[in-house]
Amino acid sequence: MKITDIRFGMLRVPLKTPFKTALRTVELVEDIVVSIHTDTGHVGYGEAPATAVITGDTHGSIVSAINKFIAPRLIGEEIANLNRITRLIQGALERNTSAKAAVEIAVYDLWAQLYETPLYKMLGGGEPVITTDITISVDHIDKMVADSLSAVDRGFESLKIKVGKDIGVDIERVKAIYAAVEGRALLRLDANQGWTAKQAVYAMQSLEDAGVRLELLEQPVKAQDIDGLKYVTDRVHTPVMADESVFGPLEVIDLIKARAADIINIKLMKTGGISNAIRIADIAALYGVECMIGCMLETSISVAAAVHVAVAKSGVITKVDLDGPSLCAFDPVDGGVTFNESEISISDAPGLGIREIRGLEPLSV
Ligand SMILES: C[C@H](N)C(=O)N[C@@H](CCC(=O)O)C(=O)O
Numbered sequence: 001m002k003i004t005d006i007r008f009g010m011l012r013v014p015l016k017t018p019f020k021t022a023l024r025t026v027e028l029v030e031d032i033v034v035s036i037h038t039d040t041g042h043v044g045y046g047e048a049p050a051t052a053v054i055t056g057d058t059h060g061s062i063v064s065a066i067n068k069f070i071a072p073r074l075i076g077e078e079i080a081n082l083n084r085i086t087r088l089i090q091g092a093l094e095r096n097t098s099a100k101a102a103v104e105i106a107v108y109d110l111w112a113q114l115y116e117t118p119l120y121k122m123l124g125g126g127e128p129v130i131t132t133d134i135t136i137s138v139d140h141i142d143k144m145v146a147d148s149l150s151a152v153d154r155g156f157e158s159l160k161i162k163v164g165k166d167i168g169v170d171i172e173r174v175k176a177i178y179a180a181v182e183g184r185a186l187l188r189l190d191a192n193q194g195w196t197a198k199q200a201v202y203a204m205q206s207l208e209d210a211g212v213r214l215e216l217l218e219q220p221v222k223a224q225d226i227d228g229l230k231y232v233t234d235r236v237h238t239p240v241m242a243d244e245s246v247f248g249p250l251e252v253i254d255l256i257k258a259r260a261a262d263i264i265n266i267k268l269m270k271t272g273g274i275s276n277a278i279r280i281a282d283i284a285a286l287y288g289v290e291c292m293i294g295c296m297l298e299t300s301i302s303v304a305a306a307v308h309v310a311v312a313k314s315g316v317i318t319k320v321d322l323d324g325p326s327l328c329a330f331d332p333v334d335g336g337v338t339f340n341e342s343e344i345s346i347s348d349a350p351g352l353g354i355r356e357i358r359g360l361e362p363l364s365v
């Protein structure tokens with residue numbers, strides 16, 4: 001099975017409700033879809049969102065990185081030589097992790113199709129059902145409480161509460177949601193870099209003193225502020241998770257050695273795809289550090305790949321934030337991973353199992 005062509009499409013899917021974080025507000029998922037074609041007629045699919053505020057990637061940069069740097073290296077390559085192909089992708093240019101992720105996902109899809117096996121089995125197997133949390137966007141307190149109650153009524157047992165806008169209101173937001181859903185759902189906070197280290201310690205100590213029990217605090221401080229992250233980790237009881245502060249395996253090693261965070265959030269769009277996500281999970285396992293697997297605003301194409309990784313690495317990936325498809329107004333994909341509110345399950349279809357992507361707009365480059 002040899003790669004013959006790499007094509008692009010644009011996928012637009014409205015969100016059920018605006019997604020609001022300390023970094024941005026989004027109403028529509030607009031992602032680049034990559035399809036890799038082979039001489040055997042097989043097609044592998046990947047997807048990349050343009051999360052400029054986190055990865056620096058834009059639609060233009062994703063298409064251009066793939067078209068000018070990655071694709072020329074891959075045409076003619078044998079899919080069976082997976083490790084060689086991932087090296088070619090990762091070495092094609094610096095950064096551009098979302099572009100690399102989209103291509104790697106499509107290559108892994110084809111690699112598992114080659115052996116007529118679901119991807120998670122090729123990655124080591126596991127129980128093909130996992131449970132995700134759901135994001136509660138930062139908003140007025142009443143709206144966040146209502147959104148949290150609705151999520152709990154829909155069966156979500158873990159809520160990822162977005163904060164990081166205003167420290168005083170944030171504390172009130174969390175107290176109100178905690179009081180409303182106590183005993184029915186675990187709360188995870190994600191400040192998306194919105195607090196200073198001192199504010200984070202103040203907020204967490206106030207919440208801990210008020211008896212609010214939280215599962216974890218994600219990325220309280222600026223991505224580059226590793227000292228600040230460690231300052232918070234050292235001073236609060238709630239486990240602290242690094243998200244925007246860590247992209248690749250080397251950063252993970254540095255962060256773990258510095259004891260700057262308790263948990264690592266692995267996202268394919270930060271790692272540049274599946275090969276480095278697996279590397280990070282293995283490194284974290286060696287150090288006895290837990291991981292979450294997360295996503296950006298992605299549909300069930302690239303999130304399906306993250307689900308396969310989560311299942312295969314469930315020994316170390318103990319937390320799942322793969323709610324992208326649940327946030328979308330509809331699922332454009334007919335395929336092997338089923339997203340049913342908090343429950344995500346994988347069928348026995350080969351690769352990622354994607355049969356059809358509805359509404360894909362062709363993108364000529
Ligand atoms: C969608 C997911 N639950 C999430 O919150 N992901 C990111 C933010 C993604 C974005 O802004 O597109 C996170 O910070 O964890």
Ligand SMILES: [Mg+2]
Pocket residue numbers: 190192218219243244265
């Ligand atoms: Mg985050």
